[in-house]
Amino acid sequence: xxxxPKITPIYQTSVFTFEDLxxxxxxxxxxxxxxMYTRYGNPNSEELAQEVNKLEHGxxxxxxxxxxxxxxxxxxxxxxxxxxxxxxxxxxxGSSSLLSNELIRLGIEVSYVPTADTYxxxxxxxxxxxxxxxETISNPMMMVMDLSKLAQECQTRGIKLVVDxxxxxxxxxxxxxxxxxxxxxxxxxxxxxxxxxTAGVLIAKEAEDATRAAxxxxxxxxxxxxxxxxLGARGLKTLKLRMREHSANGLAVAQYLQQHPKVQAVFYxxxxxxxxxxxxxxxxxxxCGGMLSFRIADETEAVNRFMKALSHIPFAPSLAGVTTSxxxxxxxxxxxxxxxxxxxxxxxxxLIRLSVGIEDAQELIADLEQGLAAI
Numbered sequence: 001x002x003x004x005p006k007i008t009p010i011y012q013t014s015v016f017t018f019e020d021l022x023x024x025x026x027x028x029x030x031x032x033x034x035x036m037y038t039r040y041g042n043p044n045s046e047e048l049a050q051e052v053n054k055l056e057h058g059x060x061x062x063x064x065x066x067x068x069x070x071x072x073x074x075x076x077x078x079x080x081x082x083x084x085x086x087x088x089x090x091x092x093x094g095s096s097s098l099l100s101n102e103l104i105r106l107g108i109e110v111s112y113v114p115t116a117d118t119y120x121x122x123x124x125x126x127x128x129x130x131x132x133x134x135e136t137i138s139n140p141m142m143m144v145m146d147l148s149k150l151a152q153e154c155q156t157r158g159i160k161l162v163v164d165x166x167x168x169x170x171x172x173x174x175x176x177x178x179x180x181x182x183x184x185x186x187x188x189x190x191x192x193x194x195x196x197x198t199a200g201v202l203i204a205k206e207a208e209d210a211t212r213a214a215x216x217x218x219x220x221x222x223x224x225x226x227x228x229x230x231l232g233a234r235g236l237k238t239l240k241l242r243m244r245e246h247s248a249n250g251l252a253v254a255q256y257l258q259q260h261p262k263v264q265a266v267f268y269x270x271x272x273x274x275x276x277x278x279x280x281x282x283x284x285x286x287x288c289g290g291m292l293s294f295r296i297a298d299e300t301e302a303v304n305r306f307m308k309a310l311s312h313i314p315f316a317p318s319l320a321g322v323t324t325s326x327x328x329x330x331x332x333x334x335x336x337x338x339x340x341x342x343x344x345x346x347x348x349x350x351l352i353r354l355s356v357g358i359e360d361a362q363e364l365i366a367d368l369e370q371g372l373a374a375i
Contacts, residue, residue: 010230011035011043040218044229049201051236052191055170056183058203060210062217063229067166067186069222070200071095071133072103074162074182076220077204077212078130081107086124086159088134089114090143090345093334095133095164101336119149121157131160136175137167137280140293140329140353141346142267144276147283151179166190166320167291171243172284176205182213189320190289192235193242199224199232242322245358246290249324252361253354253368257294262372264350268292290356291319293329298350302375303328306352309374312359312367319355324364327353 016035018024027034035041045063053061064070071094079085087099089112099110113124113132121132132154134145147163154161162182163175169190175183185191187199204210217223224232247270254268269280270288280288296302307315307326316325317332327333329347337347356364 008044008047008230008233011038011226013042013226014038038226039221039223042223042226042229044226044233045224048187048199048224048229048233048236051233052170052185052187052201053203055174055236055239056165056203057174057176058183058210059205059207060213061201061203062210062213063187063224063232064200064202064217064222065224065228066198067184067188067200068094068098069217069220070184070186070202071098071164073202073213073216073220073222074184075099075103075108075131075133076216077182077202077209078160078162079103079108082128084109084111084126084129086110086121086129086132087112088118088132088138088145090138090141091133091135092139092164093329093336097336099133115143119146119153121153121159125157125159129157129159131162131181133162133164135164135167136173137269137289137291139167139291139333140267140327140351142167142269142274142291142293144269144274144280144283146276146279147173147175147178147180155179167289168284169239169243169289171240172247172287172289176203178283181205182209187232187235188318190243190246191239192232193239193320193322194231194235195318195321195323197228197231197235199228201232242358243287243289246320246356247287249358249361249364250288250290250292250356253356253364254292256365256368257292260372262296262375264295264297266292266294291353292356293351293353295348296350296352296372296375298348300349303350303352305374306371310367310371313364313371319353321355322358324357324359325355327355329353 049061049063160181163180183203251270
């Protein structure tokens with residue numbers, strides 16, 4: 001009796017067997033025809049990578065152990081000791097820490113480009129500059145990057161563009177179609193979507209970059225486990241449905257917060273007042289996702305009262321799950337930045353990041369109303 005499973009089984013094994021020496025040689029001569037060791041490749045991690053590759057219109061992808069390992073892999077595809085890397089000033093704190101605290105120890109120089117100079121890199125690009133790292137939608141202030149414009153500037157300067165597309169997902173924006181060279185995701189977030197996976201993925205515009213990324217993943221031991229890969233691939237099956245609901249709820253919640261007297265500011269690309277609203281609508285195909293930030297009084301106790309008064313929305317240092325959660329950038333994702341950097345980005349005591357889930361929007365608004373009433 002033949003067995004044809006509808007869903008890929010979990011290949012929970014660290015090693016694969018060979019029939020003889022001829023089969024071993026065939027493995028090395030024809031990569032992808034067989035598996036040898038899960039750090040080198042596994043059917044589950046291959047499935048996840050290939051499915052995301054399709055979504056992002058890439059020429060090859062590699063699954064990694066986390067979003068941070070995907071960022072590390074992306075930088076190492078293009079940069080080595082003695083090279084120079086540019087990074088958008090407004091970026092996830094973990095990315096900044098990786099570049100400034102770890103990669104400089106490997107001899108890679110790092111410079112940060114102020115937001116005002118993002119599309120004019122002449123004063124920042126050096127002879128040894130290899131890449132520019134940016135986010136489709138920045139964390140946590142929700143600035144939207146004009147990827148076509150940025151890609152054109154990078155091409156003019158002869159450097160590669162690496163885009164973290166985690167906040168948008170390929171349902172909203174496909175950076176490779178807009179000129180980026182590599183795209184990275186924390187699969188932990190929207191791609192998986194259920195807050196039960198820690199994983200990353202890198203997608204390349206050129207096949208040779210994907211091959212280089214796979215080599216880095218294997219050599220550095222940045223591979224993803226079979227079970228995490230299986231969970232990530234499972235999550236992808238509902239990504240389009242979830243992103244539509246995240247976006248609809250995100251807009252409804254942002255509009256509610258915008259009119260509340262105790263909310264000083266709301267940062268969400270779907271609002272017409274957002275400085276990149278028109279770009280977000282065009283680049284995101286009318287969807288703006290479920291991430292937003294808002295500012296209440298810059299008082300620690302006011303923030304604590306708000307958090308404690310919420311009945312259903314938990315305080316958690318991550319994002320993009322099907323259930324809504326709040327985070328506190330000053331004390332979590334961006335606490336490693338200097339006070340000057342935090343203030344320049346607008347990350348103040350009263351800034352709260354909200355990851356809007358797929359629950360009923362009115363239930364979320366009622367809970368937020370309860371929290372704001374306690375301030």
